[in-house]
Amino acid sequence: MKGIKILIVNGGPHKGNTWLLTEKARDCLAGLDKSIAFTEVHLSDISLPFCTGCSSCFRKGHTTCPHNETIQPVMDMIEQSDGVIFSVPCFQGHLPGILKNFTDHMAFMLHRPRYFTKKALVISTTAGVSAGGTTKALASTLAGWGFNRCYQLPIASYSWNAYRPAEKDLGKTYKITERFYRDLSSGKLHVPGTGVLIPFNLFRALTSVETEYPTEDNNFWPRYQGQSYAPGVPLTPGKKLLGRLIYGAGRMAAKNISVTYRK
Ligand SMILES: Cc1cc2nc3c(=O)[nH]c(=O)nc-3n(C[C@H](O)[C@H](O)[C@H](O)COP(=O)(O)O)c2cc1C
Incomplete structure (x- = not known):
């Protein structure tokens, strides 16, 4: 498949260690295929209010969400992409609040899934532990939204804000990113679990x-x-x-x- 479209979602509140590793993955993809078109959305920029728990999305449809004007453009961006990279710092062993709030707004898709042809790469860094739990949590949500396959890249940065990826980390990043790319470019869909x-x-x-x-x-x-x-x-x-x-x-x-x- 040529002309692959990849959306990169920054699910953290800043451009920190996880974003740095995400940029390595993006550069790796650009090196593998110059025709890839990248789009970015930084959730900290879209000023999404907290989910109010009104359940209108579940009962009446997601366009009745009081925040639909904010969430719909991101949904459209996912719809228009072939693959999505989620950049997700590990906060307390889980998703950062900004991304959790985003997934709460999309939770109706656990009832009405849609992204059946999409594939994802979830990247997380942690200071020490639980990056794996973080990527796993989002990967399981994405499967519920219909994503066909989700690759996970959990990395321990051993740093608050001065991460310099070790050769080993870069090697793992390139390996998983290349797998994600090969799968995307194959256009092949996998049997669901x-x-x-x-x-x-x-x-x-x-x-x-x-x-x-x-x-x-x-x-x-x-x-x-x-x-x-x-x-x-x-x-x-x-x-x-x-x-x-x-x-x-x-x-x-x-x-x-x-x-x-x-x-
Ligand atoms: C609010 C907060 C919670 C954190 N929770 C954890 C944690 O549970 N386990 C851990 O090992 N590191 C934790 N850390 C450290 C970060 O996961 C680590 O520094 C990560 O690389 C930060 O990525 P970022 O710069 O992209 O935000 C936490 C940091 C913050 C700010």
Whole structure:
């Protein structure tokens, strides 16, 4: 695939150690393929207010979010890209608040996934521990949003603000970045894991029965009627069967589950 588009999301509050390593990954990609078009968004620049927890995105659709004007352009940027790099410093063993707030605004996608053809690279640095937990946390969220594959690059910088990547760190960075690139340029989509098929088929089932409390989910899922996963994404016969079994279990559970809201 030529003319790959990559969006880089700076999920930290500044351009620190993690950004420095992200720039190494970006330079590596540019060296591998001069035709890549990069776009950047720095979440600290978009002044996204905290998620208010109104649940309007879940119930009525994400365009009714009180902050949709701010979040929609970033969603559009992801939609227009082939791959997304998330630059994520490790704060208290987890995502920095600025990125967590962003993912809270996108949480409705765990009910209504969409980015089935996208691939991601999540880069995190930590002073000492838990960069792996940080990349893993975001990778699991991205899988829920529909991302087809997520590469993880957790690195211990042993520094607050003066990180000089060791040869070993650079080697790992180039290795994982190249894997991300090769996968992107192949245009190949991977068979989804069981952890992705479970919510997909459960939501499909739960929204297939009459409910006193319909939500935007009920408008979304009929398009996937009879499909164990998004069209175009390959499934093995075993995964197809698994999808059908999960759907069947979900249909039975649906009779006893009702998520209420104030009308
Ligand atoms: C609020 C805050 C929380 C942090 N939490 C951790 C942590 O849980 N474990 C750790 O090893 N380092 C922690 N650190 C250190 C950073 O993860 C480390 O310096 C990282 O490289 C910073 O990346 P940045 O410069 O891109 O922000 C923390 C730093 C800050 C500012």
